[in-house]
Amino acid sequence: MDIVLVHGAWHGGWCWQRVAPQLRAAGHRVITPTLTGLGARQHLASDNINVDTHVTDIIQEIHYAEMDNIMLVGHSYGGFVITGVADQLGDQIASMIYLDAFVPTKNGQSPIELGSKVRTQDVTAATHENFTIAPTAFAKWSKDANDIAWLKKMTTPHPIRCFADGITLSENPTTARKMYLLCKQNTPSAFHGFYEIYNGQDGWDTDVFDCLHDAMVERPELVIQKILEFAN
Template structure:
């Protein structure tokens, strides 16, 4: 039995992991799918003051207050920023880091620093059209390649992303590097240039357990069985 904390990406919510969480629990694992402040069922807390640090604290508090240890900590997309910072704050609690088509930052980088420049420019422009504080969600199918069955629901449940989560530069001491197990799972079919392929390539080169799946960006929706199997093996 392993303990999992699954962190969603921008415009998402813990609800995105429902299928994977159900499958892991059927295998006897303990699973937490926290929703970050301002997203999903916590969208009523949306505020222009929310930053990356807010979301890092969200996840650290789950681990602290639930008294978790030996955690397999997974982050999707923007969630890669969050899990890296969490592991840097409490590396003794983390058994493995799993980047699910996610950004892998270095100290001093913001998400905008490591995204494709065209994406960063588009997000800044869209935020500017919405008061400068929030980035509205892009269309699930056209932008992220979400499957036809899930795309409408993703669009309906997506919440605006506070721009501070993408502009704040991460501060890392390097303590996260003491986590010995690192996994990268890449969604290899995207209807645009993927900002994540270079992180997947770097993970392979570094000797991580790296996987490329024939699906879009939201792997937990498109390939829940495959992602469950990878997480299950990681926790053993």
């Protein structure tokens, strides 16, 4: 199976380095793109970047990697991105995993509307010169001091319109199989509500990880196990 790992806000493709090699060793083709304006692509940051920009990033990566029969995995804000990708690519997407992530269901929904901790007043105060929000939630991402030091080193400010602008979705629901994975120590968070919605719902598998928000950093073995189970 072709697997696309999509990072969340402030992160980059680097955050999957404890997960991707094991998936490849199991015989899957895996890519870990970095979204425009973040990580190794932070030099491309601008006040025009929003969720739709990042959806296009992943669609282009899939096209030029010539992928098909695809599993999308989205962490946190990445749930918005994989939802937009599946909406546009239709039957190319076989399955989707939301890892402690947002699940938009309607055209025009934004992360702020669905419970992002980024404040509306922060967005209102943003200017052309100051259009990003710096990472601060390190204590919610991992308990390990070395991990926190690494996250502080690697994370980058996130373009603010990604939180405020609504996603573009059609009225055609995806037929992909879906899984929701909750990181239960990440509390309070909007993600507990998404888990409650989809736990037991037809077309969804669910599970709970006993860790903080960055499961791919703190408990990569759990993420690997669930991806492989769902892929097989």
